[in-house]
Amino acid sequence: MVPRAAWAAGAPPTPNRMAFIFFPNGAIMKDWKPEQAGTDYKLPKTLAPLEKHQKDFMVISGLAHDKARANGDGAGDHARCSAAFLTGVQPRKTDGADIRLGRSVDQVAADVIGKNTRLPSLEIGIEAGRQAGRCDSGYSCAYTSNISWRSETVPTAKEIHPKAVFERMFGGGVEDAKARARRNFYRQSILDVVTDDAAKLRTKLGGSDRRKLDEYFQSVREIEQRIERAAVESQAQIPDFEVPDGVPRDWAEHTRLMYDLMVLAFETDTTRICTFMLANSGSNRSYKEIGVGEGHHQLSHHRDDAEKIEKLQRIDQYMITQFSYFLDRMKSIEEGTGNLLDHSMITYGCAISDGNRHRHEDLPVLLAGRGNGTLTPGRHLKYENEVPMNNLYVSLLNRMDVPEKSFGDSTGPAKGLDA
Numbered sequence: 001m002v003p004r005a006a007w008a009a010g011a012p013p014t015p016n017r018m019a020f021i022f023f024p025n026g027a028i029m030k031d032w033k034p035e036q037a038g039t040d041y042k043l044p045k046t047l048a049p050l051e052k053h054q055k056d057f058m059v060i061s062g063l064a065h066d067k068a069r070a071n072g073d074g075a076g077d078h079a080r081c082s083a084a085f086l087t088g089v090q091p092r093k094t095d096g097a098d099i100r101l102g103r104s105v106d107q108v109a110a111d112v113i114g115k116n117t118r119l120p121s122l123e124i125g126i127e128a129g130r131q132a133g134r135c136d137s138g139y140s141c142a143y144t145s146n147i148s149w150r151s152e153t154v155p156t157a158k159e160i161h162p163k164a165v166f167e168r169m170f171g172g173g174v175e176d177a178k179a180r181a182r183r184n185f186y187r188q189s190i191l192d193v194v195t196d197d198a199a200k201l202r203t204k205l206g207g208s209d210r211r212k213l214d215e216y217f218q219s220v221r222e223i224e225q226r227i228e229r230a231a232v233e234s235q236a237q238i239p240d241f242e243v244p245d246g247v248p249r250d251w252a253e254h255t256r257l258m259y260d261l262m263v264l265a266f267e268t269d270t271t272r273i274c275t276f277m278l279a280n281s282g283s284n285r286s287y288k289e290i291g292v293g294e295g296h297h298q299l300s301h302h303r304d305d306a307e308k309i310e311k312l313q314r315i316d317q318y319m320i321t322q323f324s325y326f327l328d329r330m331k332s333i334e335e336g337t338g339n340l341l342d343h344s345m346i347t348y349g350c351a352i353s354d355g356n357r358h359r360h361e362d363l364p365v366l367l368a369g370r371g372n373g374t375l376t377p378g379r380h381l382k383y384e385n386e387v388p389m390n391n392l393y394v395s396l397l398n399r400m401d402v403p404e405k406s407f408g409d410s411t412g413p414a415k416g417l418d419a
Contacts, residue, residue, distance in 0.1 A: 015116075016372045017266045017344040018400055019110060019274040021323065022085055022147050024078070024283045025300040026355030026363040028313040033061050037382035044401050046313060047366075049321040055378040056327060056341060058417075062383025063392060064361035065351040066409055077358035078282030079139030081332035081351040086147045086275065088390035088408015095134035099142050105393040105407060106273050107156065112402045118270045123148045124165055124258050125158035125277035126251065127285070127380070136282055144281040158277055162257045163243045164412070169261070169270045172237045239264060251287065252280040252322055259326040266340055267333050272400075279318055290318050300355030323348055327368060344369040345396050351389070361386050367417075374399045376418050387414065 031045040041059075043051055050057065068077065068084040071094045083091040089102030106121055114120025129145020136144055146155035159165050202210055241264060248254040258276060265271050279285055284295030292299070292311045299315075301309035330341035349365035352358060370377060390410035395417055397404045406412075 014343045014372055015269060015272055016374075016400055017272045017274075017369075018106070018338075018396055019262065019266075019276065019344065019346045020086055020106060020147065021276045021278065021346065021348045022082065022281075023278045023316075023319050023348075023350050024081070024281050024352075025296050025312075026350055026352035026359075028309055029353055029362070029364065031313045032316065032364050033362070034059055034380045037380050041380045046316045046320055049317065050327070050366075051325045052329045053324060055332075055369070056331070056370075057346075057366050058375070058377050059380045060365045060367055060383075060392070061362055061380065062385070062387055063363045064386045064390050065363065066360070068351040068360040070076040074171055075137035076139045077352065077360070077373055079136035079143040081360070082145075082147050082277075082281030082398045083139075083143040084408075085349075085351045085389075086393075087149055088388065088393070088410065091139065091143050093138055095138055097132070099140050100152050100156075101143070101149055102152055102408065104147065104156075104275075105397065106148050106275050108403050108404065108407065109397055109400050110273050113272060113400060117272055119169065119265070120271065121148070121156070121273040121275070122165070122169070122265050122271045123156050123158040123275050124261065125160050125280075125281045126254055126258065127277070127283060128160055129158065129280050131155065131157065134212075147277055148275045156275075157310075158275070161247055162261060163245055165258070165261050166243045169265055169268075213396045239268065250289065251285070252289070252318075255322045256325055259322065260329060263326070263329045263333065263340065265362045266330075266344065267335075275356050278322075287318060290314055297355075302356050304356070308415065311368070323366075330369075338370075341368065342370045343372050345371040345375065345399060347392070347396070363389065365389070365392075367392070371396075371399045374418055381416050387411075392417075 015313055027046065032047065034041040036042065043054060048261040056070040065084045067090040068080040071090055074092065080091060083101055086106060088094055092098065092100040110120040130141035131145065135141035143154050146157065148156035150156045156247060159168065198213060202213055205213065214225045248257060252284035255278065262274050262276060265274060282297050286293050286295055292315060295312065296315060299308050299312050302312060327341060330344065331339045333340035335343060346368040347365065348368065351360060351363060353361065353363050367375065368377065369375065388409050388411055390408035391412060391414040393407050394404055394410050396414040397407065398413060
């Protein structure tokens with residue numbers, strides 16, 4: 001809504017966005033990883049659908065997730081893959097209620113910048129999941145169904161229904177907006193009374209109690225700011241976006257619709273942080289629409305069978321084709337002197353590389369966008385020695401103005417992202 005001349009003058013500042021897209025069961029790495037490093041590299045077969053976007057993303061090789069390895073816990077690599085993907089923490093091996101992991105990178109960022117948007121973060125997916133029960137070799141389904149974790153024991157459940165995602169973003173229409181306005185009116189009235197009483201009380205308190213009262217009113221002020229934002233948001237028109245009532249049967253249609261919603265969330269500044277699971281970890285979905293009738297997980301244990309490897313590569317490329325569509329959409333949204341992708345950092349990857357042998361090093365990872373000018377895409381960034389994936393996350397957090405020096409098993413910020 002700001003005139004283009006104002007952008008050219010350097011105002012207002014453009015927000016940075018951060019998203020994480022997870023795919024299961026690893027990749028056929030010979031068709032994923034480029035042979036050359038640097039800018040002069042040829043896209044391998046699986047990444048071919050991204051050719052028109054080659055200057056807009058980095059292929060990053062040499063990253064690892066040590067906490068997705070067994071480390072004495074035995075089988076269960078798929079559960080550890082999704083559990084460690086955004087946390088860098090070894091999950092407690094249990095299929096009971098005593099799950100324990102760690103906070104995910106998206107929620108660390110949401111705690112700091114989430115107060116600036118209607119939703120602190122958005123979690124979406126394609127496959128329904130479970131928060132209890134056994135799913136992988138003694139690991140709880142909570143580990144295989146989620147990549148976002150609000151705390152050590154509370155996963156942030158994803159939403160797979162497009163309409164539910166849209167309504168979470170923008171509400172259920174006029175009546176919902178009226179109900180929100182009524183709630184906010186009474187909340188503000190209560191805050192006014194409390195603030196007046198507290199001001200009188202403060203003159204009678206000692207230093208320690210005044211500090212406690214100040215801490216309390218800091219949280220009160222945050223509520224007031226949310227109400228103020230809600231008043232502005234209520235005047236904004238709900239986007240004209242057609243959303244089906246159910247879940248599309250076609251995987252590609254469902255996936256593209258969820259990508260569209262992610263673009264809409266970033267474009268409207270409804271949130272600046274999103275996670276997207278293209279499937280649950282260890283998913284055994286078949287992809288008959290591209291001629292693959294066997295289950296994905298079943299095929300991933302290919303034992304070097306050429307026919308199975310070819311089908312797995314087809315699945316990898318099918319998913320990349322949808323990711324290319326997402327980048328198309330992001331680049332189509334003009335913002336300031338660039339586009340939405342220029343002001344975003346999109347991580348696409350998995351915490352398993354070779355699904356047949358359950359390898360957790362040299363992971364398949366793409367990083368799209370320019371992060372408001374802090375990233376230099378258009379190249380293959382190749383780390384020669386094993387580098388923790390969480391080093392990348394420290395760097396992304398810092399680019400979101402979240403001043404974390406470490407995360408998970410990181411050893412420092414990732415080098416070379418800005419060339």
